[in-house]
Amino acid sequence: MKNRRRKFLVNKSIQLKLLAFAGLLIILCPAVLYYIVYYNVLNEMLVPEAIIQILFPALRKVNAVLLVLTPVALFMILRPFLVYTNKIAGPLYNVEKTLDEIAKGNLDQRVKLRSGDELKSFADKMNLALDTIQGQRKMY
């Protein structure tokens, strides 16, 4: 199926957790790098007047740039990431719905994935298993 999902948040709980984790990593990694650079420059300069007159003005410029760039970078990285989580959460949601129907006795139900979705192999095998079970049922 090539039609796209209208809802990006199919499974809010999982997707939001993944987004939060990714967002945290995106902020944490540069923050750690920033601190390492800051710490080393600070300990290289050592002289307070130099730190105040040279390092701090430079840091203020870097901070201003980061303040603008961080939300942009977060948006640019998290948006495709949200789309990608949708390609995992979507099929899981479909599998769950299909299993609900099977539990009700509806063996005609199949897992339907959209193009680009992950877990395609899993869905194919589940559908194949359902075909086999349905075939055996018809034989008896």
Added chain:
Amino acid sequence: MSRLIIYTLLVSIALIACTVSFGDALYLKHFSFNSRDDLGKWSEMVLDGKVDYFIDLKGDNGFVHADSKKACSVIFYKIGFKPKQYPILRWRWCILKFPKKAYFKGGETVDDYAARVYIIYPGFTFPSFRFIEYIWSEHLPEGHMQQSPSAKNIMQIVVRSGRDEAGKWVQEERNIYEDFEKAFGEKTSRSAGAVAIMCNSNLTGSEAEALVDNITIGKESGVQLEVAKDEK
């Protein structure tokens, strides 16, 4: 043969132990500045024009000569040590030319000092750094302690005041461990990271000239490592 090796080893160990303990008892580091290369391991940080720092040799004796013309730069030497273990900082200095007197501008004192000797206590961030500057001030009274206008964690202690002793070599000795407590209200167990010398005259737009010599970081008060160099 094996006895000779063992004997040599034992003597070597004993000699090393004696050297270490003897050195440890007297001082951690002594800067005599008696060689042209003695500023080689010192780093310089130029803040507002370069101050001319050089080794001035008079025969075998040398000292740091700082000549500032409307400039401000610092030389510093990285050395890690515990002030609790090595609390004595000793040096000799001589002011040849004081910068212009301080004046008030926008509610703040604009001041330069012909010479200052720092002890720098590094930290994880700038606010956790601590700095103690020992200054020779032309107008502030001896013993006066003040926060630097630049930052809260920089304390300035006036160790010499006025022009009376200008042109003469003056010996100073400070207990940096006790000074830290007086300056910041807490005993410190942290390590010092550097010792620095600064001469500036940029803020007052004038000139300053100072000589600094025999900086020693040691354990005991009053231990002289070299004969006084009044002939300098």
